[in-house]
Amino acid sequence: MASTISRRRAICIMAAAAGLPLLGLGSRVEAAAPPVIWKGGALGAPATLILNLEDRSEAERLIDRVVAEVARLERVFSLYRIDSVLSELNRTGELAAPPADLINVLEASQTVWQATKGAFDPTIQPLWTLYARHFSAAGADPMGPSEDEKRRALARVGLDKLKFNRDRVVFTRPEMALTLNGIAQGYITDRIVDLLKDASVANSLVSMGETRAIGAQHDGRPWRVGLATSEDADTPDSILSLVNNAVATSSPDGFHFGDSGRFGHILDPHSGGAPRLHRRVSVVAPTATMADAFSTAFSLMDMPAIRVVCDRRADLEVDLISPSGAHARFGRIG
Structure with missing residues (x-):
């Protein structure tokens, strides 16, 4: 049987005079006033929002607006809501007035697909469905789906088989499907950042699985973000400083098909396999959308190929851990 997917999301927004300690260390936030805290759901997982402002009523109004925006975007991107726009597209194969x-x-997906020579591909959903069905079946072969099954699924994969413009989205082959799980979290984070900026929030950190900083902390110091190979790690293996940038992390250990741990959730749109080239890949970019998508793609690319992409895009930084535990940094971080 496939393991249950556990995806925890948190929106942590510390604005005005508040400072945020190193993420992931369990430290206590020192704030000028008790924060306004909201807990709920985002994209089918638990979410938390913490906002510190001197004007508590203003903080509560901002929280209401953020909650409404998350709900609106969930109705667009969720794979798990039958009434979402994405679910409708996957059912019908086309969408008018998207x-x-x-x-x-x-x-944005097309930009990253082109930059990574197809390593990032949101049409991978038929392959995901194949693995999920395979490992959910009684007596499933622990070696995974057969090569013939993967080949048939891959015939329905490829962003070049998706046609879209502002008026219409169309799958050009039967039984195609999209998953935006490798980019939508970042996009939602960016939309919340836009909302806060419009409300004149100048110093904040927004995290929904992917993290983006608005400015620096109130005292001018950069935001410090701890990176780890698993969500349950007690201490980070690396620390980044963020000012007006975003960071996203991908790891094949986030979810496994089957019990062996051999098949992670990041599937290769070229081979149909689930390679384990890195234990963790974190990408810093100007937006969480780009950081999210590139971290997914780079999980499927070796280091020389990643370096080629970064050499062509001066706005990317990479921090990764190899299968052996070796740590590498390059781009502006290095």
């Missing part, structure tokens, strides 16, 4: 948010994400 929402602007969906087209924005598809355009």
Whole structure:
């Protein structure tokens, strides 16, 4: 049987005079006033929002707006809501008058797909479905789906088989399907950042699985973000400093098909396999959308190929851990 997917999300927003300690260390936040805290759901997982402002009523109004925005975007991107725009597209194979948010994400996906020679591909969903069905069956072969099964699934994979513009989205082959799980978290984070900036929030950190900083901390210091190979790690293996940048992390250990741990959730749209090239890949970029998508793609690329992409894009930084535990940094971080 496939393991249950556990995906925890948190929105941590510390604005005005508040400072945020190193993420992931269990430290206590020192704030000028008790924070306003909201807990709920985002993209099918628990979410938390913490906002510190001197004006508590203003903080509560901002929280209400953020909660409404998360709910709106969930109705676009969720794979797990039958009434979402994405679910409708996957059912029918076409969509007229698509929402602007969906087209924005598809355009960003196309940019990363081209930059990574197809390593990032949101049409991978038929392959995911194949693995999920295989390992959910009684007596499933622990070696995974057969090569013939993977080949048939891969015939329905490829962003070049998806046609879209501001008026329409169409699958050009039967039984195609999209998953935006490798980019939508970042996009939602960016939309919340836009909302806060419009409300004149100048110093904040927003995290929904992917993290983006608005400015620096109130005292001018950069935001410090701890990176780890698992969500349950007690201490980080690396620390980043963020100012007006975003960071996203991908790891094949986030979810496994079957009990052996051999098949992670990041599937190769070229081979149909689940390679384990890195234990963790973290990407810093100007937006969480780009950081999210590139961290997914780089999980499927070796270090020389990643370096080629970074050499062509001066706005990317990479921090990764190899299968042996070796730590590498390059781009502006290095």
